[in-house]
Amino acid sequence: MKKLSDNEIIESILKGNENDFALLVDRYKDKAFSLLCSILKNDMDAEEALQDSFIKAYNGLNSFRRDSKFSTWLYKIVYNTGLTAISNKKRKIEMEMSSIDDTHYLKDEDNKVYGTSENAEDYLLKMIDKLPVRNALAVILFYLDNLSIKEISEVLDLSLVNTKVLLHRSRNLLRELLMKHNFQEELL
Amino acid sequence: MKNKYDELVNRYIDNELNINEIEEVESLVNSNNKFKTYLAVHKFVHETLYKIPLKPAPAGTTELIMSRIVSRLSDKYKKSYFFRVVLTILNLVIITILFLLFFYINNSEMETTNVANTVTQYFGPAIKKIYNVISSDIFRTISGLAGFIILLGFYFYYNSFKQLKEKLKQL
Numbered sequence: 001m002k003k004l005s006d007n008e009i010i011e012s013i014l015k016g017n018e019n020d021f022a023l024l025v026d027r028y029k030d031k032a033f034s035l036l037c038s039i040l041k042n043d044m045d046a047e048e049a050l051q052d053s054f055i056k057a058y059n060g061l062n063s064f065r066r067d068s069k070f071s072t073w074l075y076k077i078v079y080n081t082g083l084t085a086i087s088n089k090k091r092k093i094e095m096e097m098s099s100i101d102d103t104h105y106l107k108d109e110d111n112k113v114y115g116t117s118e119n120a121e122d123y124l125l126k127m128i129d130k131l132p133v134r135n136a137l138a139v140i141l142f143y144l145d146n147l148s149i150k151e152i153s154e155v156l157d158l159s160l161v162n163t164k165v166l167l168h169r170s171r172n173l174l175r176e177l178l179m180k181h182n183f184q185e186e187l188l
Numbered sequence: 189m190k191n192k193y194d195e196l197v198n199r200y201i202d203n204e205l206n207i208n209e210i211e212e213v214e215s216l217v218n219s220n221n222k223f224k225t226y227l228a229v230h231k232f233v234h235e236t237l238y239k240i241p242l243k244p245a246p247a248g249t250t251e252l253i254m255s256r257i258v259s260r261l262s263d264k265y266k267k268s269y270f271f272r273v274v275l276t277i278l279n280l281v282i283i284t285i286l287f288l289l290f291f292y293i294n295n296s297e298m299e300t301t302n303v304a305n306t307v308t309q310y311f312g313p314a315i316k317k318i319y320n321v322i323s324s325d326i327f328r329t330i331s332g333l334a335g336f337i338i339l340l341g342f343y344f345y346y347n348s349f350k351q352l353k354e355k356l357k358q359l
Contacts, residue, residue, distance in 0.1 A: 021257065025250045033245040047246050054253045055260075124236045143237040168198040174233045175226075184225050187232050 006070035013061060021061075025054055028071065031145055032078045038129060038136040039082035046082075053081040068154060075141065075155045106130055110177060120183040124174055135170040142167055197227055201234045272345055279338045286331050 004012075004023065012020045032053060036046035057077050064073055109130040117123035128136055134156060141147040141155060153163040178184065193216075199205050200213050216223040321327055 018257065019254065022250050022254050025253050029245040029249050030242050033249075034243040037243050043246075047249070050245060050249065051253050051256060055256055058257055120232065121236050121239070124233065125240060128237075128240060139237055140240060144240045144242065168194065171198060171201070171230065171233050171237075172194050175230050178229050178233065184229050187228055188225060
């Protein structure tokens, strides 16, 4: 059976087949949930925000202009819903990478993760969740969702240059952490 | 090391270097062990990040979201349904009044006249004027048209109710 494109599904929903929205939910719920877990660091909050994000997307479907991909538009909603959830709960999550010492920020978490990691890969993948929110999101959107730098910049509402810097910093940070624990000996 | 080569290595990973810069990287790999290690670890980071596991959304998420959407839709339809009921009742009242008027004017002319006379006695010339208007041909034509429009309204109302039922069935 032919897999319907996002735009075909949206067209059908707008024609009155509301239950076709389930196809979009099925298609994006896991990726959206991964993003929300990175933002909220809590599965229960992420689940609630996930539902809210899709309801918002459904309600705003009429206003979705097809000049960007549906996924980019949806992830922007997911990101903003995540941020709202953070501000509602008044969590103290540092958002601005430029103002903090990356390694210092991660120090406590890093030691915990290192103690429970089997190898370099395991350590690295666990550390993604411990990165500051925007860094983690840039990495996930780029590597997991295969979004381009331009699309990530739209989702995170950053300039192209800043998005690129954010992604580079995230990689540099992870590399520094690996080298700090001498994982290079395992890799070479 | 960090500041000096960070940008070069990142651009190398992203295939953004020109030929001269690629040659520079290759020469550094051959001559500088620290850079070689640095690049190898960076490549490892880049390749491993493609293995980020997808966190599956909890079971039943789709059903939960769709049920929330359906309940909102039902509320929306219920609201418009309420107004339709009010409009229908109003239509019925108008039709009943028109029917009664026609009945008095056409079938019980004597009685109607008596009633009108009595009414006129009590409520004065204003009511008499209204009575004259409603017993005129123009009024009959207009009320006939109004009746037709109301019937048409009934048809559309019935049709939209059928559509609502179908939509709810689909969901």
